[in-house]
Amino acid sequence: MNKIQNPFSGFSEGAYSLMRIVTGFLFSFHGAQKVLGLLGDPAMSPPVGSEMWIGGVIELVAGFLILIGLLTPFFAFLASGEMAVAYFQFHWKFVFDNNFFPIMNHGELAVVYCFVFLFIATRGGGKWSVDNISGRRR
Numbered sequence: 001m002n003k004i005q006n007p008f009s010g011f012s013e014g015a016y017s018l019m020r021i022v023t024g025f026l027f028s029f030h031g032a033q034k035v036l037g038l039l040g041d042p043a044m045s046p047p048v049g050s051e052m053w054i055g056g057v058i059e060l061v062a063g064f065l066i067l068i069g070l071l072t073p074f075f076a077f078l079a080s081g082e083m084a085v086a087y088f089q090f091h092w093k094f095v096f097d098n099n100f101f102p103i104m105n106h107g108e109l110a111v112v113y114c115f116v117f118l119f120i121a122t123r124g125g126g127k128w129s130v131d132n133i134s135g136r137r138r
Contacts, residue, residue: 017128
């Protein structure tokens, strides 16, 4: 049986690093909204010390560290766990009459972040990361 050759396989390391960088960058914006009141309505920022605010701190810090690739497995695992909690606590449990399906409870982004961060946690910082430069691979 012949194996089909993937013409893009030579780009997988760079593509992985770009995925990690972009995902960390976007995730940190969620934290910046909650913690710093940036990029949204500052009046909507949760009170300091609240569960939403703590989630925002995790998003801001973990997002930035994932973006630069520093201590990537730990912070990606933390971010993955936060997104699992966000899905089950906010999207599934309290929204739209306990509807489990992400398309119905608007939890798709939480689910995607959860599994992308879980993948990043298993893979590490990759080629373009502080972890790689400093020799802290996986």
